[in-house]
Every structure is written in C-alpha cells, then in structure tokens.
Amino acid sequence: MRSRLLTMPAAIALAGLLLGASAAASGAAATELPAPAGSADPGAAPADPGTAPAVLSPQLEVLAATASAPSSPETAAALAVAAEGAGSLQVDEAERVSVTATFAAAPDAAQLAALAGLGEVAAVSPVLPRVTVWITPADLAALAAVPGVTSIATDLAPSVGASGAVLATAQAGSPSSGASAAAAPDASCRSIPVDVDPVLHSDEARARFGVDGTGVTVGVISDSFDTSAKPVTTAAQDVALGVLPGPGNPCGFTEPVVVLNDAAGGTDEGRAMAQLLHGVAPGARILFSTAEPSVSGFAASIVQLTDAGADVIVDDVNYTTVEPMYQSGELGLAIDYATEHGVLYISAADNYNEYGWVGNPSAGHAIGGWAADAFVPMACPEAVVVAAAPVAVDCHNFGSAAEPDATNGILAENNGRGEFSMVLNWAEPVNGVTARIRPGLVTAAGAFEVLGQQPDSTIPSAAFSGALPAAGLYGVVVVRELTDRAAITPGFKFVFTEDESGTVQGLEHYISGEGVTVGPNIFGHTADENVLSIGAADYRTPTIAEGFSSVGPVKHLFGAVQTDGSPSLPLPEPATRAKPDLTSLDAAQTSFFAAPAGPDGAYRFSGTSAASPNAAGVAALALQHSPQSSADEVKAALKGTTSAMTNPYLNLTAADVHGTGLLDALAALEALPAAPVPAPTPAPAPAPVPAALAATGVETVQAVQLAVTATSVTALGSLALLAGVLGLRRHRRRVSSGI
Incomplete structure (x- = not known):
C-alpha cells in the first residue's frame, strides 16, 4: 500500500x-x-x-x-x-x-x-x-x-x-x-x-x-x-x-x-x-x-x-x-x-522488570507486567466504589467464576525513594477510545490508596505514581467506569514502571494461562x-x-x-x-x-x-x-x-x-562484507620528451617531473571519484527505501 x-x-x-x-x-x-x-x-x-x-x-x-x-x-x-x-x-x-x-x-x-x-x-x-x-x-x-x-x-x-x-x-x-x-x-x-x-x-x-x-x-x-x-x-x-x-x-x-x-x-x-x-x-x-x-x-x-x-x-x-x-x-x-x-x-x-523473590510463591517468575485478553467484570471493593463516586464502576476478576477476586495481591517494598508507579493500556486504538479503565491500588485490608488518571483522552492509557506509605501487602485493582460511554470488555495490560527492580517482590496471580500472560513489560x-x-x-x-x-x-x-x-x-x-x-x-x-x-x-x-x-x-x-x-x-x-x-x-x-x-x-x-577494494587505475604512458628539449639535461628532468605530476593528479582524481561514489552509495543507502 x-x-x-x-x-x-x-x-x-x-x-x-x-x-x-x-x-x-x-x-x-x-x-x-x-x-x-x-x-x-x-x-x-x-x-x-x-x-x-x-x-x-x-x-x-x-x-x-x-x-x-x-x-x-x-x-x-x-x-x-x-x-x-x-x-x-x-x-x-x-x-x-x-x-x-x-x-x-x-x-x-x-x-x-x-x-x-x-x-x-x-x-x-x-x-x-x-x-x-x-x-x-x-x-x-x-x-x-x-x-x-x-x-x-x-x-x-x-x-x-x-x-x-x-x-x-x-x-x-x-x-x-x-x-x-x-x-x-x-x-x-x-x-x-x-x-x-x-x-x-x-x-x-x-x-x-x-x-x-x-x-x-x-x-x-x-x-x-x-x-x-x-x-x-x-x-x-x-x-x-x-x-x-x-x-x-x-x-x-x-x-x-x-x-x-x-x-x-x-x-x-x-x-x-x-x-x-x-x-x-x-x-x-x-x-x-x-x-x-x-x-x-x-x-x-x-x-x-x-x-x-x-x-x-x-x-x-x-x-x-x-x-x-x-x-x-x-x-x-x-x-x-x-x-x-x-x-x-x-x-x-x-x-521495568520485576521478579518473585525467594520464599514467595512467585519466586523465579517475571512479574513486572500482567495482561488479560478481556476484562472480566465483577464488583469492586467498597473503598474503590466510594473513591470513584459519583461514577459507577466495576472491577476485573483476577480469579475464577467459582472464586472471584477483584484484587491481584503484590508484596511491595518501599525502595528508599518512596516511588511506586503503574501504567495500564486497554485494547482500543488511539483516537478510537470509547471506554475508560483505570489501575488502582488498595491496602491489604481493602482500604483505598490511589486510583489512576487518564493523561490523554485520545489514548487508551491510565496511570498513577506515588509513594508507598510502607513496605507490605497491597492489592492491584483494574477499574472500569460505567457511564454513557461504551460498556465494552477489552483486553488490557499493566506494567509496574517504578524503574527499579525489587520494588515488587511477589504477585498473587503470577501464573499465565488461558487469556492471561504474566511478565512482559x-x-x-x-x-x-x-x-x-x-x-x-x-x-x-x-x-x-x-x-x-x-x-x-x-x-x-x-x-x-x-x-x-x-x-x-x-x-x-x-x-x-x-x-x-x-x-x-x-x-x-x-x-x-x-x-x-x-x-x-x-x-x-x-x-x-x-x-x-x-x-x-x-x-x-x-x-x-x-x-x-x-x-x-x-x-x-x-x-x-x-x-x-x-x-x-x-x-x-x-x-x-x-x-x-x-x-x-x-x-x-x-x-x-568489507568495503569493496577499488580496482587500481592504470598509470598513463609518460608523455614523450620533445626532441628540442632532450638536448639539455635540465629540461629533460623537468619534463619527466611534469609527467610524474600528471600521473599523480590522475591517480588523485580517481581517488576523489571513488570517494564521491562511496559517499553517494552511503547517501543512497540512507534514502532509497523512502523514495
């Protein structure tokens, strides 16, 4: 095309x-x-x-x-x-x-x-x-x-x-x-x-x-x-x-x-x-x-x-x-x-990579990203419902139909700089956004911590950054707004982006399976x-x-x-x-x-x-x-x-x-392949010495010097031409695919 x-x-x-x-x-x-x-x-x-x-x-x-x-x-x-x-x-x-x-x-x-x-x-x-x-x-x-x-x-x-x-x-x-x-x-x-x-x-x-x-x-x-x-x-x-x-x-x-x-x-x-x-x-x-x-x-x-x-x-x-x-x-x-x-x-x-630490069930697994092929709705924790009010919301089910779970637990470490960040995208194209899905974090007891914002309305992305109050257990939530916008259930992917391995040391739902991929970030x-x-x-x-x-x-x-x-x-x-x-x-x-x-x-x-x-x-x-x-x-x-x-x-x-x-x-x-070696340029035949000048040694030497100079100029010209060809080749290598 x-x-x-x-x-x-x-x-x-x-x-x-x-x-x-x-x-x-x-x-x-x-x-x-x-x-x-x-x-x-x-x-x-x-x-x-x-x-x-x-x-x-x-x-x-x-x-x-x-x-x-x-x-x-x-x-x-x-x-x-x-x-x-x-x-x-x-x-x-x-x-x-x-x-x-x-x-x-x-x-x-x-x-x-x-x-x-x-x-x-x-x-x-x-x-x-x-x-x-x-x-x-x-x-x-x-x-x-x-x-x-x-x-x-x-x-x-x-x-x-x-x-x-x-x-x-x-x-x-x-x-x-x-x-x-x-x-x-x-x-x-x-x-x-x-x-x-x-x-x-x-x-x-x-x-x-x-x-x-x-x-x-x-x-x-x-x-x-x-x-x-x-x-x-x-x-x-x-x-x-x-x-x-x-x-x-x-x-x-x-x-x-x-x-x-x-x-x-x-x-x-x-x-x-x-x-x-x-x-x-x-x-x-x-x-x-x-x-x-x-x-x-x-x-x-x-x-x-x-x-x-x-x-x-x-x-x-x-x-x-x-x-x-x-x-x-x-x-x-x-x-x-x-x-x-x-x-x-x-x-x-x-x-952005994170991995499960030794002693945690997710040990040996990369856990810096988490993706689902579809949003699976269920009720949100009460603290999230209150925080999102007056907008009605539901949450993704990280568990199963038999054992639903609105949070994906993480073991998080305060890394000394107090940083924690997360970004989520859902599967809609840029300029075609009809849903609004936001990542969030709640405490292990279910209390509200933070709910992400959408920086650009044209891009299906929401994020949050902040300081963890302390090391410990938290729960990631993925929250869908229920408004007059389309109530679709797109796939989504979130990544922990605090840029420091070791902040997230364990993840509750760390096994990839049907419709779920864990790790890529x-x-x-x-x-x-x-x-x-x-x-x-x-x-x-x-x-x-x-x-x-x-x-x-x-x-x-x-x-x-x-x-x-x-x-x-x-x-x-x-x-x-x-x-x-x-x-x-x-x-x-x-x-x-x-x-x-x-x-x-x-x-x-x-x-x-x-x-x-x-x-x-x-x-x-x-x-x-x-x-x-x-x-x-x-x-x-x-x-x-x-x-x-x-x-x-x-x-x-x-x-x-x-x-x-x-x-x-x-x-x-x-x-x-190495750069091609240019073929040597044959030296031109020396110019004949005029008979009138051959009678004196000085003029003959000067004539020979002139002939040698002419040969050198010819060789330099060949090198200049070669440099030009190589330069043109480099230029063409850079532009030929676009013209």
Whole structure:
C-alpha cells in the first residue's frame, strides 16, 4: 500500500519563528512523512468513537480545578502523579505546565499564533497535528477554546533507561564530588578505561578491521547533555579527560559533539551515553537532541537528527503514560521516517522488570507486567466504589467464576525513594477510545490508596505514581467506569514502571494461562518492528540479564496511529514479536554518572540506557567496516552473531528475556562484507620528451617531473571519484527505501 503523506507547511513556517532556526530546519525537512504500511485506508470511514471526550484530558480537568500550585505535593496527589522525576507534572519556574494540544488538521499560522499568545510553544510534531505548549493552568480553558483544538493532554516527565538508583545519585551530585574524576588522563590518553571492550570484543574488532567509527554519525536522544544544575563534570572537562571528542581531546578525536537541542536542568544522561558510545567507537561523529518536553518534541528530535545526517540513532526514553501498548504511536511514525532514510534505530528496552523473590510463591517468575485478553467484570471493593463516586464502576476478576477476586495481591517494598508507579493500556486504538479503565491500588485490608488518571483522552492509557506509605501487602485493582460511554470488555495490560527492580517482590496471580500472560513489560516505541531494542547485562556477569532489564514478548492488535486522526483498524491477526532484540552491556565507568557506590570509587552507569549506546558504538564500527551494507543488513548481523546467555525465569522464553543473546562486535563485523577494494587505475604512458628539449639535461628532468605530476593528479582524481561514489552509495543507502 502506498504511504499517505502529512503536510504541515503553515505549522512549519510559524514553528520557525516560534522555535528558532534549528526547529524550523527540522520541521521544514519533514513536511512530508509517510504513514506506516498496513494502516487504515485513507478513504475508510472512521470507527464510531462513541461519546466524544472533553477537550481537556481527565487529568487536566483535575488540574484546572485545583487551587494548589502545579509544583506542589498537593497537586501531585490530586493528579495521582509522582511529586518529581518520571511520571511527574512538568512545571517550569513560572508555574507553567507542559501540555500537548491536538488539532483536527495541521494547524495553520493563525492557530499556532493563538497558542503562542497563551503560552510558550515548545515543540511542533513533524508527524501529527500536535503542538506542545508551556501554559499556566488558568489558561487551559482558553487553550481548549482555540479553533481546531480537539484534545489537550498532560506531558508527564518521561522515564529514562538508567536504573532508578543511578538517577537518584546523579540528581544528587555536587561539583565537589567530581574532584577524582577530573584527574589527569593516564598514558592511554583516556582517564577512564572502556570496561565493555573485552566482553563485547569491540577492542578486537577495532584492531582487526582497522575501524573506529570514522565516517559514521550517531545521534543520541535522552533528557539533557550539559545543563545539570549540579554537575560533577562538564562537557568541556570530559573532552579534556579523553572521554568525549572535541578540541583538546588528548587522544586526537577533535570533532566535538553537536548539540541540536538541549533541555534545562536534566541529569545529563545524554552526555553519559555519549561517553560510552565514544569509548566503543571513538572516531564516530556524535549528535545530541533532547527528548523533552513531550512525545511531539521527541518525534521532532528523531526527524531533526535524521535530516542532520545520522546513520544511527539511539535513545533511552519512554513516555510511559502516553506511549501505546497495542500499536505503534507517534514516535513510531518518526522512526519510520528515520528508517526509510537508512537510519539504524536503537532504543533501550527499559528497566521495568520485576521478579518473585525467594520464599514467595512467585519466586523465579517475571512479574513486572500482567495482561488479560478481556476484562472480566465483577464488583469492586467498597473503598474503590466510594473513591470513584459519583461514577459507577466495576472491577476485573483476577480469579475464577467459582472464586472471584477483584484484587491481584503484590508484596511491595518501599525502595528508599518512596516511588511506586503503574501504567495500564486497554485494547482500543488511539483516537478510537470509547471506554475508560483505570489501575488502582488498595491496602491489604481493602482500604483505598490511589486510583489512576487518564493523561490523554485520545489514548487508551491510565496511570498513577506515588509513594508507598510502607513496605507490605497491597492489592492491584483494574477499574472500569460505567457511564454513557461504551460498556465494552477489552483486553488490557499493566506494567509496574517504578524503574527499579525489587520494588515488587511477589504477585498473587503470577501464573499465565488461558487469556492471561504474566511478565512482559516492554512497550512503546522500543517494541516497534523497526527498532533494535536493547536489553542490559552487567559486563562483570555478562551471561545473565540485569534483573531490571525489561522483557517481552510484545503484542500489537492495531495498525499504527493514523496521521488523519482516524482510529486504526484491527490487524487481521495479532502481531506478536520477541523483544528485546539482543542484549548489550551496562555498569561501565563514566566521569560522573552515577555517584560512586562501590569500593573502587568509580562512577558506573547501569541500565538499558547504558547498554544501548554501547550497542550503537558497535553499529558504528560495523557501518564503517561495511559501508555498502544497509541498516537492516547490519541489524541482522548484530542479532545473528550474539553469544548464548542464561534465562533465569520460569515463565518466559530465552528470546523474550535477552533476545538472540549477548552482542559480539568481532563476530558481527566478521559476518559483514568489507568495503569493496577499488580496482587500481592504470598509470598513463609518460608523455614523450620533445626532441628540442632532450638536448639539455635540465629540461629533460623537468619534463619527466611534469609527467610524474600528471600521473599523480590522475591517480588523485580517481581517488576523489571513488570517494564521491562511496559517499553517494552511503547517501543512497540512507534514502532509497523512502523514495
């Protein structure tokens, strides 16, 4: 099926004025992006969405009615969001919040100007008619009244693929703690060794094939690069330490990281990712762009990095509350654009896995996700009924018809940071939401704790974040609202997203069976077919995946999100795929991320967001070694040459725990054809010496020198032509699939 195109000329034109020249460049280059193959026919009538939702999402309706400041703990509690970090309301110093407005069609200049008059336009999606705005809650009603706006969603802070413990220490860093990291480089010209080299065999690959990533451009997407309020080191110091490229790099890699867009006040996780990438592929050119403050901003960064020449893009971000579980979403459209331009797209698989602890009945089982093929209604606990009033509700039956059970008990640990979060999707397509199903948590005694909110009315997703008052037993509830909206019984899936393995230590209903699948927790864009999803293993224990590394499989029920706003059609058959695709290594040293916890005093970066840039570095080596190979061919080589690992879980296949196995750089390059060796150009016959000049020795020597010079120029011209052909081949490899 031919791709449909979304054009946004007016939006792009005004975006250039609102967002600056860099945003305009990315938008202008992305005025026509293809919809994914297999999507609904553009002429098909939209499915009946039932009662049209209000313009403001349920969560924003609560925010608009809340008297407390957006940044207050009271507001976080009212919205059932985290007080800070992943899953929190994004609030700036002026107490403005980040929200995304969806339009019925691509917004024109007047509509964008209206948004700019109410707040600050932060991002214009290059693939959907969506615009992100910083706005005060008092102006939400006026935003909802802008002509053409169909819905407004909350932009909760995303999750990144660093382990929760790493983030806690990174955010608590201080300038004084960087003293040891700023020591002079050692004789190897790097202050920090590349810990993963011996295990990934990337050092052997560089030596045997004479590659270091030169000629390959890698784009990195994360929270921020060099804007931390409490930096341990700065980017300039990292260059001097030899762990980032740039002028003054002691190893001679002087081309600096190009920062296209950065976010204020992040953890600089993108810089830590760049350090790991540079260690494996020191010659690669590195670009960075932030994923914040919204999915639309993330999509814009993907397109901008693609248009800036990235051969590989790697990210470690998941907008957990609004990335769909049952289909490819907005980010998938941007990734399709990248892959159709020849980009090899790599993403961290996330850190959402949980497992039953020894002594618990669910020991040995992965329990970080739970999915049902259908909602099975029964009465809710009384505390939930009271909390949901005046809306009538019922709950999912986790038990059987003979022994119904409205709660799925968990043994939860207060992880020291007080974090607990959960996101649920139900099986309806984006823009076709007719039901409202919410996750909740009750105490073991049945008392009410929290009920999730829906951040975006167009997406079948609801979530909550908060602090567990204490370790102990709780019950998960899945609550369906009984209103004038359709009373359907769709399948659903929930994932514990607190980003720290060990918070959930036991699960009551942990056995998969007819209509129930327990364990899988990979979702969002890293689950897409075009993405190389990366799991994590500690480089010191590389044969077993990290306990937090998210697991599959993934099941999609609908075609990708539609650019015209219509609901996607169901797939003829569910698309189930193993994820992650392979496993790479984490826990390697950086100059600042995160604070030392072990006796060696090293800053070690753990999480799938550390494993993914190491994989991107190997991909850069492979592309330099085999420039004629396509991204798909390199991806196949990376997946097809992995080494075996151990699966510790009783309820999952090995492929769904660690993909094809542990990445092996040397084996991957051995499996790829080397760059073709150009045929030598025959030297032309020497020009005859004129008889008149042959009588003197000086003129004869000069004539011979001229002939030799002519031959050299001919050879240089042949090399220049070859370089041009190779450059053209690389360009064609990147764009041929999209034209």
